[in-house]
Amino acid sequence: MTLLNDILQLCLANTPVEVGTEGIWTYVKYADGRAECYGQQSINWGNGTAWAGGYYHTQIGTIDFPSGLFATPPVLNSFTIGAVIGAVVGQSTLTKDEVAIIMLNGAAGGSTKAYPVGFIAKGRWK
Numbered sequence: 170m171t172l173l174n175d176i177l178q179l180c181l182a183n184t185p186v187e188v189g190t191e192g193i194w195t196y197v198k199y200a201d202g203r204a205e206c207y208g209q210q211s212i213n214w215g216n217g218t219a220w221a222g223g224y225y226h227t228q229i230g231t232i233d234f235p236s237g238l239f240a241t242p243p244v245l246n247s248f249t250i251g252a253v254i255g256a257v258v259g260q261s262t263l264t265k266d267e268v269a270i271i272m273l274n275g276a277a278g279g280s281t282k283a284y285p286v287g288f289i290a291k292g293r294w295k
Contacts, residue, residue: 191235193288204238204294211283212270231267234290239265243292265292 193208
């Protein structure tokens with residue numbers, strides 16, 4: 170009976186209390202106070218600026234998280250989608266409301282194509 174109660178409590182803590190979409194994001198709020206959102210966007214690479222001996226970077230700008238989703242700055246992960254080699258996305262000046270995106274590329278100067286990039290942010294909503 171104790172094991173059954175433990176399993177029930179775990180399921181209740183991980184229950185989504187709100188699911189929705191806003192902008193590029195799909196977001197989920199959980200009963201235990203966790204929140205996460207995920208989305209994707211094509212990022213156009215222009216002429217990059219040399220950085221760290223072999224990489225080029227460009228500032229993409231900021232992407233707003235769903236309004237009021239996070240109570241504190243979340244942890245952001247990003248990943249390239251498809252067969253993009255040498256392109257990663259990082260974060261700068263992360264706040265609870267938006268993230269500034271910087272793209273790095275190992276190709277000399279980058280290329281003028283659009284890179285599809287996915288984002289996952291996890292934090293607390295209460």
